[in-house]
Amino acid sequence: MREALESLRTEALAATEAADQLEVLRDLKVKYLGKKGELTSVLRGMGKLSAEERPVIGSLANEIRSQLEEALKTKETHLEELQLDEKIREEKLDVSLPGIVNPIGAAHPLAAVIEEIEDIFVGMGFEVVEGPEVETDQFNFEMLNIPKDHPARDMQDTFYITDDILLRTHTSAAQIRTMLEKGGNTAVRIISPGKVYRRDDDDATHSHQFTQIEGLVVDKGVSMSELNGVLLTFIEKIFGAGTEMRLRPSYFPFTEPSVEVDIYHPEKEWVEILGAGMVHPNVLAKAGYNPERYTGFAFGIGIERIAMLKYNIDDIRHFYQNDLRFLKQFRSV
Ligand code: PHE
Numbered sequence: 001m002r003e004a005l006e007s008l009r010t011e012a013l014a015a016t017e018a019a020d021q022l023e024v025l026r027d028l029k030v031k032y033l034g035k036k037g038e039l040t041s042v043l044r045g046m047g048k049l050s051a052e053e054r055p056v057i058g059s060l061a062n063e064i065r066s067q068l069e070e071a072l073k074t075k076e077t078h079l080e081e082l083q084l085d086e087k088i089r090e091e092k093l094d095v096s097l098p099g100i101v102n103p104i105g106a107a108h109p110l111a112a113v114i115e116e117i118e119d120i121f122v123g124m125g126f127e128v129v130e131g132p133e134v135e136t137d138q139f140n141f142e143m144l145n146i147p148k149d150h151p152a153r154d155m156q157d158t159f160y161i162t163d164d165i166l167l168r169t170h171t172s173a174a175q176i177r178t179m180l181e182k183g184g185n186t187a188v189r190i191i192s193p194g195k196v197y198r199r200d201d202d203d204a205t206h207s208h209q210f211t212q213i214e215g216l217v218v219d220k221g222v223s224m225s226e227l228n229g230v231l232l233t234f235i236e237k238i239f240g241a242g243t244e245m246r247l248r249p250s251y252f253p254f255t256e257p258s259v260e261v262d263i264y265h266p267e268k269e270w271v272e273i274l275g276a277g278m279v280h281p282n283v284l285a286k287a288g289y290n291p292e293r294y295t296g297f298a299f300g301i302g303i304e305r306i307a308m309l310k311y312n313i314d315d316i317r318h319f320y321q322n323d324l325r326f327l328k329q330f331r332s333v
Contacts, residue, residue, distance in 0.1 A: 008042060016075050107330070129178055129191075144173070172214055178190050194212065211302075258275065
């Protein structure tokens, strides 16, 4: 019995020493010291011993039990410390490592200019509305006083989807949509930004797709002088106080009288930036407004032209090529 206990001691201590994981220790504890463990089963044979031998073996068994408990405990503490060290090493934060720089984007210059213009007009009580880029011949031409055989169609040749559906050539189609929506007896004060299309050969100043902002005011007693005031306010806000503006008589089928509006640019002198005029009585009537009671003015601003003058851009194609070297220059805009 003594030998059995001694070899159990040797085996158990060696196994404890060799254990490299806490789970292994837990198993050893059960294996040797548990209720159904090996030490218990050896001691179960004590009954067969003589009266002299019993206390000797008993104390040996107790000694082995506490020695083993001690060894397991020591090993457990040691393994726990290792585990903690490992965890600390894994979670260590090196504050001297370079950070991860997330590139910050910027609004496209056209989007930034549209937003700036919207803010200016919203400040003057205008509402922002949007119209579709795929438009009907009816809204893009007919109802704007440009019938099928009108010579003005030559200047606004476009891309046709069917005979009657096309890519809009100007945001003026939004005038018609808005007036029809307002129903003929409510005042209108809107701007409408968006893309427009024309069959043009692309070069430094022309593009088959470009951007406009339409403006429309319809009410009782709206006058040309109010148009003048609104445009001058806009121009001074976008190009700086004191910027000079000039109206030149022009022609659009949907306005009468019509003007083209230039601003004075220190290097380029007089530059055209928009077309405008008093809404033609035919247009008001077709869109449900009685021209005897209502008058209105409209304007169409070329966004690329504004952005090119404001930021000294010499080629309209820069806006559409998505060259980061160009776009990055507008980060702070
Ligand atoms: N739609 C005209 C164009 O694209 C501009 C314009 C708008 C002129 C509104 C007068 C009034 O050339």
